[in-house]
Amino acid sequence: MDIEVTTEPSPEALETLSQGIQAYNRDTIPGFPEVAEELRFAVLARTSVGELVGGIRAVAFWGYLSIELLWLSESARGRGIGTGLVRAAEAFAVQHGFEYARVETTSFQAKPFYEKLGYDVFGSLENFPPGHRSYFLKKRL
Structure with missing residues (x-):
């Protein structure tokens, strides 16, 4: 072997x-x-001239939307764009028959953001990345 x-x-x-x-x-x-x-998809945010300023990469299977990553440029943060991206991903997943969403984020990223959108922490992993904590959140759509 x-x-x-x-x-x-x-x-x-x-x-x-x-x-x-x-x-x-x-x-x-x-x-x-x-x-x-599984259904792989992206939700993209562009300026009026087509510049990509943020988006979500996601996959959905077994009844769950899994948000793999969410990124926003500095200029797009704090303007409701992230909320719009998540809501669009959730709506797309529901249209395709998915009932739940899940995401992983870290202590220095977006835990309060996802909680504000109705996600609940169901687990965490300390010291991942080193010196921080990863959180696992879920939501019924």
């Missing part, structure tokens, strides 16, 4: 891993929803 660590796995290797875990899930829990049903 050879064990390999690679920063450039082949698409075939990644597909084999995905198919393997999906088969296991299917065999273990009949009717288990396929991960292949």
